[in-house]
Amino acid sequence: MLRAVGGAGPVMIIGGAEDRFRDKVILGTFADLAGGADGNIVVISTASSLGDAATQAYRELFLGLGIGAVMGIRPEERTEADDPAAVSALSEATGVFLTGGNQSRLTQVVAGTRLGDAISNAHDRGVVLAGTSAGASALASHMVAFGRPGPTPKHRMVTLAAGLGIVPGVVIDQHFEERGRIGRLLALVAQSPSLLGIGIDEDTCAVVTADRVLHVLGRGAVTLVDGSHVKTDAYRGKGYRPVMVSGATLHSLPSGYRFDLRGRALLTGPDALEDGEAST
Amino acid sequence: MLRAVGGAGPVMIIGGAEDRFRDKVILGTFADLAGGADGNIVVISTASSLGDAATQAYRELFLGLGIGAVMGIRPEERTEADDPAAVSALSEATGVFLTGGNQSRLTQVVAGTRLGDAISNAHDRGVVLAGTSAGASALASHMVAFGRPGPTPKHRMVTLAAGLGIVPGVVIDQHFEERGRIGRLLALVAQSPSLLGIGIDEDTCAVVTADRVLHVLGRGAVTLVDGSHVKTDAYRGKGYRPVMVSGATLHSLPSGYRFDLRGRALLTGPDALEDGEAST
Incomplete structure (x- = not known):
């Protein structure tokens, strides 16, 4: 089971436009991993241009999924992200959710601040982190700031650009199928072959557990681009x-399906998702 | 140089929307390989819904590029494609050009007829064959009949479906970048790993020479998908x-760039395109 794997918490990298109305497979998994009725979710909506509406929408969703407590924080300047109040909000969190929007806005406010450290510390102590769309991109060490399809x-x-660094050694692209982003992921990996490229379709999630195994959840696919053996003229x-x-x-x-991020290979055999969360 | 490579003629697989107004790199290469002023090009427009207009447009282009003689044939039924008149048109050809349109229409009229054999025989005796868009797809042994992006x-x-079989062991998709067709090429190769998937962008051409080397010409890229080592659940x-x-x-x-279709590997070192046709 995802939560049983190890010390660090699972990281849910969501390709955007996750189902909020029907089975809610991805958000339901997050709510479950965040502790259900005992859970305390913090929604960080800095990426969004919708202001508190983004927080409110997820607040209602998570409460509807049975979470005990949901609060939102929305630093808009680095000084706010360095404020101890923002940091203390995370000390009791059992789940942290990063909304969509503009990933550069999120990292330019949060990365390298006390709040950025607090997110990382929460992850280290086993808290589930999730990011959708822009929030997904920001979870990696290296982040697509912008580009063309x-x-x-x-x-x-x-x-x-530099992301929040929760998932090292990867670069994440979202809305992957819908926005036709394979070209830029190939270009990125050609330029930076140490990075594994991860492209995530809408309503699809890559769950990375502490053992560096990636589990796929949801309606679409997760594309992995491995440049280990690439020849290129990108330079x-x-x-x-x-x-x-x-x-x-x-x-x-x-x-x-599951993929070993360390060995960069498909895993076969019984899935650690033994409660069947991933087998829709 | 492309024409010097071997017995069989070069095959020019064009991704559609090739430049007809500026440098005409691809069509100029075809005209050159077809013999220039001594050339005799046959345009086969069966795929097109435009009727003789398709033939006429290419006729003017090739004459403008200095070709001595251009004629068009347009069988619309298999009986016409079995007519000796259509076949004799190819006996003196130094170049054969298949227009775009609907590749299923082209193969359903021509494949397995005397005209189909005549195209293949022309190729065997060294005549350059070119196909654009639907005409490109039809050149392979295995052909995308239709699909989704x-x-x-x-x-x-x-x-x-079955193509004309001029280029065996491959499946060709065109308008590749513009219509976002990587997914279906991956699906095809997963289903049929013996086939090499070839995706060709618009205004781009893969020239396959008798030594089974693929040379890239034009503005975009040629994508090759090799399923030799694929694991899949396609079955x-x-x-x-x-x-x-x-x-x-x-x-x-x-x-x-050049690619060895037999070894399924990038070729490095001096290009056989020694007259610099491919180095735009």
Whole structure:
């Protein structure tokens, strides 16, 4: 079971537009991992341009899923993210949820502040973290700041920034199928072959457990792009032209499949998700 | 140089929407390989719904590129494609061009007829063949008949038919970047790992020479999907759900790069395109 794996908490990387009206497979899993009726979820809506409406929508959802307590915080400046009040909100949290919006706004306010440290500390002590869309991108060490869509990798089609660093060694792209982002993930991995590229479709979630196993949940697929053996001319980048990427290894995994992030390989055999959460 | 490689003629697989107004890199290469002023090009427009207008547009283009003679044939029924007149048109051809349109219409009229054999015989005696869009798809042994777009591979998202068989062991998809077709190419290769998937962007061309080397020409990229090492659950296909594809090897090659179709590997070192046609 996800929560039983180890010291650090599971990290739920959600591709955006997760189901909020029907089975709520992903949000229900998060609520469950956050402790249900005993749970205390903090929603961080800094990424969103909707203000408190974003917090309120998730608050109602999580209360509807049986969570005992839900609070929202929304620092808009780094000084607010360094305020001890924001930090103390996380000390009792059993789950932290990062909304969608603009991931650069989220990291530019939160990364490297006391709140950023508090999120990381919560993760270390076993709290489940979830981020959707922009909140998903921000969970990685390396983050897509912005870029262009399209399946063909091109020079300068994507710009990288530092994320919150909860999941190291990866770069995450969301709304992956819906916005046609395979090209920029290939370009990223060609440029930075130490990073594993993770693309997540809408209403789909990659749950990374403390043993560095990625479990797929939800309606779409999680795409993994491994550049370990790539040959490329990315270092010669000029203009907005196609970049040569040869030998990338690609995995497209639907719900129920697992991937070993350390070994960069599909896992077979019994799933650790023994309560069947991932087998929709 | 492309024409010097061997007995069989080069095959130009064009991703559609090739440049007809500016440098005409792809069509100019075809005209050159077809013999220039001594050339005799046959345009086959069966795929097109535009009737003789499709033939006429290419006729003017090729004459403008200095070709000595251009004629069009347009069988619309299999009986016409079995007519010796259609076949004799190809006996003197130095180049054959298949227009875009509907590839199923093209193969359902031509494949397995005397005209189909004549195209294959022309190829065998060294004549350059080119196909754009639907005409490109039809050149392969296995052909996408129709399907849905999107980057995530799904069960039943694509339907295969038999092509003209000029390029064996591959399946070709065109308008590749523009129509977001990586998902269906992954699904195809998962289902049929003996086939190499070839996706070609618009205004881009894969030239396959007799030594089974693929040369990239034009503005976009050629994507190669190799399923040699794929693990998949495609055989369990149900409904229109994501299919698991793990371990596909992907190459995205811009103009000037070459790929060995036999070894399924990027080629490095001096390009056989010694006259610089591919180095835009």
